[in-house]
Amino acid sequence: MTSEPALTPIQNAHELSSDHLADQLRVETKTGLTKKEAQRRLKELGPNALQEAKRESALTILLRQFKGVIVWVLAAAAAISFFLGDTVEGIAILIVLLINAITGFVLEWNASKSMDALRKLDTAPARVLRDGRIQEIPSDEITLGDVLLVEAGDVVPADGNLFDVNQLGVDESALTGESLPVEKSTDIPAADAPLGDQHNRLFKGTAVVSGNGQAIVTGIGQHTELGKIATMVEEAERTATPLEAKLDALAKRLIWITVGLAALFMVVGFIRQEEPKLLIETAIALAIAAIPEGMSVVATIALAYGMLRLAEKKVIVKRLSAVETLGGTNVIFTDKTGTLTQNRIEVNTVQLPEGMAEVRIDERAGKLEVVHGEEAVISDSSYHKLVQVGVLCNNADYEPREGEAPKEIGDPVEVALLKFALGAGVNPDEVTQQHPRKAEKAFSSDTRIMGTLHEADGRYLVAVKGATEEVLDRCNRVMKSGQTALLEQNEKETSRQLSEKMAADGLRTLAFAYREINEKPGDDFTEKDLTYLGLIGFLDPPRTEVTPALESCREAGIKVIMVTGDHPATALTVASKVKLIEPGEEIVLTGKDLRPIADLSAEEKERIMACRVFARVSPAQKLDMIDLYQQHGDIVGMTGDGVNDAPALKKSDIGIAMGQRGTQVAAETADMVLKDDSFTSIVTAIGQGRVIFENIRKFILFLLSCNMSEIFVVTFAGFLGVGNPLLPLQILFINIVTDVFPALALGVGRENRELMKQPPRNPDTPVLTSRDWWMITYYALVMTIAVLGVYWLGTRNLGMSQGMGNTITFYSLSFAQLLHVFNLYSGHGHFFRNEVTSNKYIWWALVICILILVLTYYVPFLSEVLSIQPMTNQALLLIVAAGIVPVLVIQVIRKLTGWDE
Structure with a gap:
């Protein structure tokens, strides 16, 4: 009987169908692995855990403090002093050596805990299908081919391919930099799709925010995307800071000065036939004099x-020399999500048939204001109906709380709609109480819409939101200034074009519609005779204080570059809003445009270094870009908050993590942590x-x-x-x-x-x-x-x-x-x-x-x-x-x- 071939982690799993994958991994999706087979695979492949790197011992760090050239010269001077009988002098020199060694040891005794932080993502239990039954097991016992079940609130414990989804939304911002939750499907993406566009996959360490799904595990432990990042964190070299390198070069120069003077003095002394002991003592004196202990x-x-x-200004420095390094920084790579933006979704643009308004919600004042566009838009009857539909066609919960962070439950886009309603002066609780829900059509990848049915005063209200194309196809009327009229074909085309333009500007767009009827409709209440209301564009809003901070950077001769895993249009929009780029500089390069640094021509390097915005960039590509600038002779700073930023934070000359919204991994890998997540604090530093x-x-x-x-x-x-x-x-x-x-x-x-x-x-x-x-x-x-x-x-x-x-x-x-x-x-x-x-x-x-x-x-x-x-x-x-x-x-x-x- 021949044994089955050994299993290995699946490469390019996003290109494979679930049936092909199930055959390759020898698993039945309806029953999962058997308990016996799972144990065999676990023994063969090892646990689903990140490997622990070998740490430097305290003794190794201490011994390293005695390797410098200055240390050797002083040690030699001490040895000669003892040999000549000058015990007090020898002891004094040794005390100086000991003080310097202890100082250096204390500074280095902050061994990296980034791998510990990565492992903390493994602690939650996981649900798998084994022997046809759902079982809850420790996440490190998941193995290749397991059928994994996830739902809202879970942290994904392994990489996998989805074969069943139900309104599944996953927050992948820590891994890819994508601000908005990713709507998952079972459709196979393009072969060259970057990580952020592989919608048929789940990734270890990401968070499920809505819906549920099932997936076949394709990667565990170090072979997950998170594991690859962990490996890069371990392998990324922490180079000496510029100050350390310059002080070391200065010390070596002083040594040569000392050796030259001492040799000259000895030669002259021997020519004069002076006493050898006096000459040696004088040479020791010269050595001590030349070295600034x-x-x-x-x-x-x-x-x-x-x-x-x-620290008083909310900047925590983990390595002392990092303070000076930041002062010499002339290039800063900054992440978008959470650094230039607030890492939360808000309504940015309201597009009604009558006009457009770009809005901002002042949460402190509980008020919405128009920052660009037509002020009349937010007083129109169509606007108020749009707000009402946004509240009713919604499964989220938002509760502002005095003196503490608000309570937010559900999809961030739906939470943003509730905030939008409060800013418009509408109480969501009152609206839902006045319009009790009678039925719901859940969002699916097939219909790409969500609809709810409500009853109020003996009549029925249908509320619908979803993809623009799908909503318009179900509409035959349009509301303008409180009145409904027939929706012409050219008006539909105009709305589609507006939606495409908003998406090109980096906004996530949803269309809204409604229907009011006297009798309760059937199950197809979302399919026809809807009245179109308009579009809402959502955006992770820029941080208001970033623009003057970027201006200070320009004045100080510092080049700031955005590097994000988010969508190119979104990256350009944010870069324009914070004035990272000037009009006419709207150029963005994506991960597809970036080849390995060793393969780049001089023209390609020049093109990359002229660009200020990079999107859909992988962690490995961030490392390459930092390396490119470092080879150019620049001192590079890197800001970030996600797991995907950790290798680049370590590779850069100065890694700066966000302390409030940043992951623990990023904070512990970086040299500095900004407690207020403010880019302005970087300028202060x-x-x-x-x-x-x-x-x-x-x-x-x-x-x-x-x-x-x-x-x-x-x-x-x-x-x-x-x-x-x-x-x-x-x-x-x-x-x-x-x-x-x-x-x-x-x-x-x-x-x-x-x-x-x-x-x-x-x-x-x-x-x-x-x-x-x-x-x-x-x-x-x-x-x-x-x-x-x-x-x-x-x-x-x-x-x-x-x-x-x-x-x-x-x-x-x-x-x-x-x-x-x-x-x-x-x-x-x-x-x-x-x-x-x-x-x-x-x-x-x-x-x-x-x-x-x-x-x-x-x-x-x-x-x-x-x-x-x-x-x-x-x-x-x-x-x-x-x-x-x-x-x-x-x-x-x-x-x-x-x-x-």
């Missing part, structure tokens, strides 16, 4: 401060990111000019043969104490609104430009000359000892660096009144550092560790002079030459 700590705190300020980068640049200028002054002091003293004016431990103390506090104060400086009126900085531009390096060198030379000057004067002319010379140099350089913070103002204002002098944190930093320096002199333990000698008043005057003179020289030259930062 506090840079990562200060950068972290500066970013954290920006994060807290954004961009401004904050630019401020933070400017602050980081400023404190790096400060730190490196201070560190370079230490290098110059040690190097020049060695070349001049005047001894070693700074000990390694003294340099380390300056770097992690007296340098850090002023740098930190610069890092939390207040906002500069002018930054949002400038284009984004070039992503290829390093943190420090060539001009910045010249400034650093200049600052360092001025401080070095002043400090070495007082050291020379004290040891050579005033007869001070080498120990006293070290002490003077230590305090002179510390004081010069503290006052150097006042040289870092931007040029706006003047020396005594600018963003530095008005920063209260600067003054607190100076007070703290001066107090610490005082403690190093008077606390025996500190003075002993740092080799501090008792000082005379004469030494104190030299220290004050060494601190003040560099500031005076720099400011005088600044005024004379007219340069600024």
Whole structure:
């Protein structure tokens, strides 16, 4: 006896008929699988669950903190210090390494929980047909070929092909970006139909909002569309942020500077036949001086401060470096549903035979207003009859509630009709009570209409809504200004054309009709003699605050691109309404137009990058588009709220999720979450990111000019043969104490609104430009000359000892660096009144550092560790002079030459 071939997930299932599929999966749709066969398949194919990715352990993340070049250099310096017997110095360096490692570990200990969020969609039980009986089983026990039963309120537990539907509507917005619920059918779509147009299929993780249906399971677990997205989330690489990359490049540059200076110093020392131990100690001092140990700590705190300020504005940052990355973003890919729109369906357009009106419902005021078109439309008798029919031919329930979200049950389009009635001043409950329902003709894919029969005052009212073509075919009269007349053929054609135009404008259109009679009709009460009322177009309304936010993006030089899985016409309509595109830019590309990035020609790439609206785009295509822009050198931000957005959120340089209406998957995959779902908050975050980068640049200028002054002091003293004016431990103390506090104060400086009126900085531009390096060198030379000057004067002319010379140099350089913070103002204002002098944190930093320096002199333990000698008043005057003179020289030259930062 030959065994049956193994089953595999069905490819291109939407192209197959249910009979063909049942044969291929060896299942009888009337009875389902047998219990024995289901268990066999479950054992062979595995459970209907998403695979769990291997997570990084805490130890792995911790060890990664010790892989940087700077870490290796400092570790080598510590090892040499221990070898030479300088235990205190070695321990101090190790403490610095430990602080930086702990900081990095804490920042990375936010391991992605996106897969956990995806798995939470698997928890609901499911109903299947087995052995001819309906059984409820855990969703992870569903297997290939199972006959699945779904109804309103269910979350679809697996992918499947429908073979029986009854008014089945499914909300697929989380998977495809489609705002409106999708009406399902058993018709086979085109072979190249995108996911959003495969109406004969159910997809795992989507929600059934109306009706019921039966389907044959064609994909489980990782082989569902949701599973494919889960795989992409796992495989999408989280690249280093631009700031991390630039700081790493800066660190490597500093290493080469250090190695070069240390090698030069060693060569000169050996030529002079100086003591090897002294040369090695000096080389260690140079290594410590060149590396700004506090840079990562200060950068972290500066970013954290920006994060807290954004939290106050309802922007939650999950990765600190993401704040700065957003500041450098020059391209933003935004989803439509829930980001540019409100992710809810509302009546947008009313088209009566007498005219058209585009309307908006103010829910707070409970009032409807005309925003475009003819005001008279909403006072016409035909309009009021249209509102009445919309309420009666309706199975939804809508209940506004004071102080909390309204209660909404049923199809979102029907809920929108009830809201529309309330806005028009009609109470739906009163209308339904006055017109009790006697019968209903449910919507079906065959008739494409819904009808209800009502009785009031001894007469009967038929209310009908549905597809324009089907409703018009059943109408022989039309209502105009409260009067009925014969419906001419040309009027029918006009209404059809209006419906097509509304659909082309991205609206979902329904036609409405009614009939009033004295006697109760038969079962065919919806089939003839109806009076046509008009059309209503539904739309997911744009968010009103988006338009000025997009204008701010344009002013800041940021390109915003819509990428959605929704219908092309709908995407263009929303893009026009929020002014994402200008008149004449009405170009939209669909997923069919996008080939894999590796296959694109230069002309195709240029065409894609010139387009601002993309529709019917799959998650994989979103990844390709982000990759295309990243290869172009852009810093890409991605906003989204659905499961389908998760891979792109992770792939982008900065992923931004919507917190209110967004899925948990999107929120946990993204770098930032907008609690208010407002695109305006993105603009706020961009401004904050630019401020933070400017602050980081400023404190790096400060730190490196201070560190370079230490290098110059040690190097020049060695070349001049005047001894070693700074000990390694003294340099380390300056770097992690007296340098850090002023740098930190610069890092939390207040906002500069002018930054949002400038284009984004070039992503290829390093943190420090060539001009910045010249400034650093200049600052360092001025401080070095002043400090070495007082050291020379004290040891050579005033007869001070080498120990006293070290002490003077230590305090002179510390004081010069503290006052150097006042040289870092931007040029706006003047020396005594600018963003530095008005920063209260600067003054607190100076007070703290001066107090610490005082403690190093008077606390025996500190003075002993740092080799501090008792000082005379004469030494104190030299220290004050060494601190003040560099500031005076720099400011005088600044005024004379007219340069600024």
